[in-house]
Amino acid sequence: MGKTIRIAELSKKEVDKILRTKKFNRLAPVSCNACGYKGFFKRRIFKIDGDYDVGDDEGQNVVRYHMKQQYNLEYIHFKIHRNINYVDVAFCSKCNSNKVAFDIKLNDEIFDELAKHLNVPEDKIKSDMQDILKRVS
Numbered sequence: 001m002g003k004t005i006r007i008a009e010l011s012k013k014e015v016d017k018i019l020r021t022k023k024f025n026r027l028a029p030v031s032c033n034a035c036g037y038k039g040f041f042k043r044r045i046f047k048i049d050g051d052y053d054v055g056d057d058e059g060q061n062v063v064r065y066h067m068k069q070q071y072n073l074e075y076i077h078f079k080i081h082r083n084i085n086y087v088d089v090a091f092c093s094k095c096n097s098n099k100v101a102f103d104i105k106l107n108d109e110i111f112d113e114l115a116k117h118l119n120v121p122e123d124k125i126k127s128d129m130q131d132i133l134k135r136v137s
């Protein structure tokens with residue numbers, strides 16, 4: 001028996017709901033690689049189900065293949081949320097390309113996790129980060 005994979009697109013309502021979840025939307029679209037637009041990005045999100053482990057290259061390649069065949073989407077981002085695998089795709093509001101760069105949004109939750117991870121007070125991390133940002137910008 002061959003392995004199966006199921007890809008199901010979330011409805012508009014389900015997309016709105018999951019995007020309100022901070023954890024899911026931590027890695028979010030920031031800029032269009034085709035035209036440079038930075039602003040609002042439309043999203044399409046797909047739930048991945050089946051026998052493949054989407055945590056490894058083989059599983060991801062199978063998903064990439066089907067996303068290309070079924071939806072003609074190449075620039076996809078893998079996410080796990082509440083033990084469910086998802087693919088997140090963003091579309092530029094200006095040129096409609098889905099060649100969109102994602103980045104991690106820094107928020108208090110991330111500082112909190114960093115603080116725990118590095119065993120350093122959260123305030124210290126925030127002030128260090130601000131110093132770094134000042135230097136690089």
Ligand SMILES: [Zn+2]
Pocket residue numbers: 032033034035036037092093094095096097
């Ligand atoms: Zn664009």
